[in-house]
Amino acid sequence: MAKESVLIVEDDPDIVELLQYTLEREGYPVLVARNGEKGLAEAQRRRPGLILLDLMLPGLDGLEVCKALKSDDGTKSIPVVMLTAKGEESDVVLGLEFGADDYVRKPFSPRELVARIRAVLRRGTTVTEAKTRIESDGIVLDRERHEVEVDGVLVELTRSEFRLMWTLAKHPGRVYAREELVERLTDGEVVILDRNIDVHVSSIRKKLGDLGAVIGTVRGVGYKWVEGLRTP
Secondary structure, eight states, X not given: OOOOOEEEEOOOHHHHHHHHHHHHHTTOOEEEESSHHHHHHHHHHHOOSEEEEESSOSSSOHHHHHHHHHHSTTTTTSOEEXXXXXXXXXXXXXXHHXXXXXXXXXXXXXXXXXXXXXXXXXXXXXXXXXXXEEEETTEEEETTTTEEEETTEEEOOOHHHXXXXXXXXXXXXXXXXXXXXXXXXXXXXXXXXXXXXXXHHHHHHHHHGGGGGGEEEETTTEEEEOOOTTOO
């Protein structure tokens, strides 16, 4: 089976060369854009299977590109993995809020990056559960539509965020360790930092507003789904 194409949006020629060599060796057709404007145009024209998007780009930066991609009906379903050398968590959270599916910090392991790409691509096609709808305290999760509503208002989540919420909501009160949540989000394919889970949780809570507390923290362990937030 032919593999999905990957669009690399990156201005550093050494990183482009490394990424292109690594991905082509794994059988992925590769497209390259050296700045944000060209990356956006290439995504709209070629519709790649996944986009590797550097945040620090000349001109139109990665966050602006991500926001534009996810606002366009023609490109919003394309998975985006951010590449960043910046240490500020706020940039990562903002990227996830704009719709990015994952992020990788530079310097990165090419092997891990390829595994992460495989996992992100699989998330969009894997369906393994019979239950398709969960309702809790005004929150409705619809797995078939991949949508979340809060009091009837649609909340935009990334694939990873939805999958994390679904995992927790399926078993209210059960505590999931960060390591277990990493397994659920990546199908066991990728070794990633537990901190990634914390970033996703932070983004979800912000999007849920007053109901963000539905994802409870169990110190030293992980997270759980909390019911009864609106119980008198």
